[in-house]
Amino acid sequence: RCGAGGGSPVPAADALPPQVLVDDTEDVSLDFGSEEELALRKARIRHPLATFFHLFFRVSAIITYLFCDWFSNSFVACFVTILLLLSFDFWSVKNVTGRLLVGLRWWNQIDEDGKSHWVFEAKRVPTIAASTEAEARIFWLGLIICPVIWTVFLFSTLFSLKLKWLALVIAGISLQTANLYGYIHCKLGGQTSISRVTSRFLVTADAPKRQARRISEDRIEEHGKTTTR
Amino acid sequence: FAGLADVSISEDIPVEGEITVPVGSHSPDEDYSTLDEPVRDTILRDLKAVGKKFVHVMYPKKSSTLLRDWDLWGPLVLCVSLALMLQGGSADSKDDGGPQFAEVFVIIWFGAVVITLNSKLLGGTISFFQSLCVLGYCILPLTVAMLVCRLVLLAGSGTVSFIIRLIVVAAMFGWSTLASTAFLADSQPPNRKALVVYPISLFYFVISWMILTFTPQ
Numbered sequence: 001r002c003g004a005g006g007g008s009p010v011p012a013a014d015a016l017p018p019q020v021l022v023d024d025t026e027d028v029s030l031d032f033g034s035e036e037e038l039a040l041r042k043a044r045i046r047h048p049l050a051t052f053f054h055l056f057f058r059v060s061a062i063i064t065y066l067f068c069d070w071f072s073n074s075f076v077a078c079f080v081t082i083l084l085l086l087s088f089d090f091w092s093v094k095n096v097t098g099r100l101l102v103g104l105r106w107w108n109q110i111d112e113d114g115k116s117h118w119v120f121e122a123k124r125v126p127t128i129a130a131s132t133e134a135e136a137r138i139f140w141l142g143l144i145i146c147p148v149i150w151t152v153f154l155f156s157t158l159f160s161l162k163l164k165w166l167a168l169v170i171a172g173i174s175l176q177t178a179n180l181y182g183y184i185h186c187k188l189g190g191q192t193s194i195s196r197v198t199s200r201f202l203v204t205a206d207a208p209k210r211q212a213r214r215i216s217e218d219r220i221e222e223h224g225k226t227t228t229r
Numbered sequence: 230f231a232g233l234a235d236v237s238i239s240e241d242i243p244v245e246g247e248i249t250v251p252v253g254s255h256s257p258d259e260d261y262s263t264l265d266e267p268v269r270d271t272i273l274r275d276l277k278a279v280g281k282k283f284v285h286v287m288y289p290k291k292s293s294t295l296l297r298d299w300d301l302w303g304p305l306v307l308c309v310s311l312a313l314m315l316q317g318g319s320a321d322s323k324d325d326g327g328p329q330f331a332e333v334f335v336i337i338w339f340g341a342v343v344i345t346l347n348s349k350l351l352g353g354t355i356s357f358f359q360s361l362c363v364l365g366y367c368i369l370p371l372t373v374a375m376l377v378c379r380l381v382l383l384a385g386s387g388t389v390s391f392i393i394r395l396i397v398v399a400a401m402f403g404w405s406t407l408a409s410t411a412f413l414a415d416s417q418p419p420n421r422k423a424l425v426v427y428p429i430s431l432f433y434f435v436i437s438w439m440i441l442t443f444t445p446q
Binding site: 013078079080091110115164168 | 268269309313316334358433
């Protein structure tokens with residue numbers, strides 16, 4: 001392959017990272033299967049129903065909370081609806097979408113002698129129907145953004161003194177944060193602690209930005225060279 | 230691999246990959262890997278577990294297998310139905326029954342959490358969520374009592390109906406307390422059983438009181 005971006009006529013030797021052969025994060029397995037397997041491998045979202053339901057319950061709970069006055073006058077109906085949506089969301093994210101979209105699962109197990117321990121399971125061998133990068137990104141974004149939104153609701157409830165919603169907001173925060181914590185634990189595999197990973201993430205978060213800036217500056221430089229010729 | 234000895238990667242090509250570390254070296258794949266089961270199996274399995282627990286509350290026999298897979302769906306359903314039935318019952322409710330509904334929720338869940346903390350502080354061996362599960366499921370007799378009370382109140386609200394309601398609520402209160410202590414008191418050393426049974430009976434007494442003093446508008 002030459003001319004990675006298709007734009008600059010003279011790519012410099014070290015300006016752009018070469019387009020590597022693997023352009024998404026799946027393992028490359030060299031069996032040339034049937035047509036549907038190839039189509040499945042190329043699809044950006046392999047579990048459309050799971051992706052839809054992952055976001056559906058969370059987003060509907062938030063929308064119902066924001067616009068409950070338009071739907072119904074009754075506090076009880078809104079409360080019960082939002083609580084049921086939050087519970088379905090918790091169950092489906094914990095049991096279904098986590099294992100379909102990112103191959104992770106966590107649960108609590110109680111031994112013979114009554115001691116409880118938490119099990120965090122991660123899928124080791126990706127299969128044909130394994131998740132794609134788009135699905136994983138949707139999963140983690142949905143998992144992280146919604147508890148933040150419910151925390152904002154908590155503060156707005158406290159400061160506007162609409163305390164009858166407080167129980168619901170606290171329930172929402174605890175259910176969604178529990179899922180977030182469980183999946184982060186699964187992802188880390190119990191090897192490093194969560195605080196160490198977040199500090200490493202924050203320190204190296206601006207490294208890609210620096211590299212991107214360097215690349216765009218090189219491109220502008222070359223373009224300037226060719227037009228003045 | 231002798232020919233690869235002098236292959237080198239230049240500095241600015243990012244080398245990345247993904248290493249998945251197996252979690253917990255002791256889990257064999259056949260028993261623990263529920264990662265690949267179809268969704269319908271998951272739903273049915275959980276529904277069956279909830280149903281089995283309801284049956285166990287009606288006939289409380291001590292079985293350790295019941296306690297082992299806990300879930301909070303049953304308590305949620307019972308709590309919501311009890312709160313819905315208890316709604317609109319006080320004389321001075323001028324708005325849409327908002328605070329009373331949330332009150333019932335808070336009383337039930339906060340009360341259950343406090344009892345669980347109490348039993349753990351007394352040195353119980355049962356885990357936090359197991360205890361919440363048992364306390365929540367044992368609200369079932371009181372929910373049945375609430376249903377019966379509402380039906381009796383449809384017929385009339387005189388002295389006779391009050392006596393009927395009193396008997397029904399007292400019987401269900403006794404059933405709830407017995408069912409929950411059958412599961413919970415065993416996890417305590419024998420000289421502490423009364424210290425654990427007392428908060429549980431107080432908890433169910435408060436709920437029975439709310440049910441008995443319910444008068445519809």
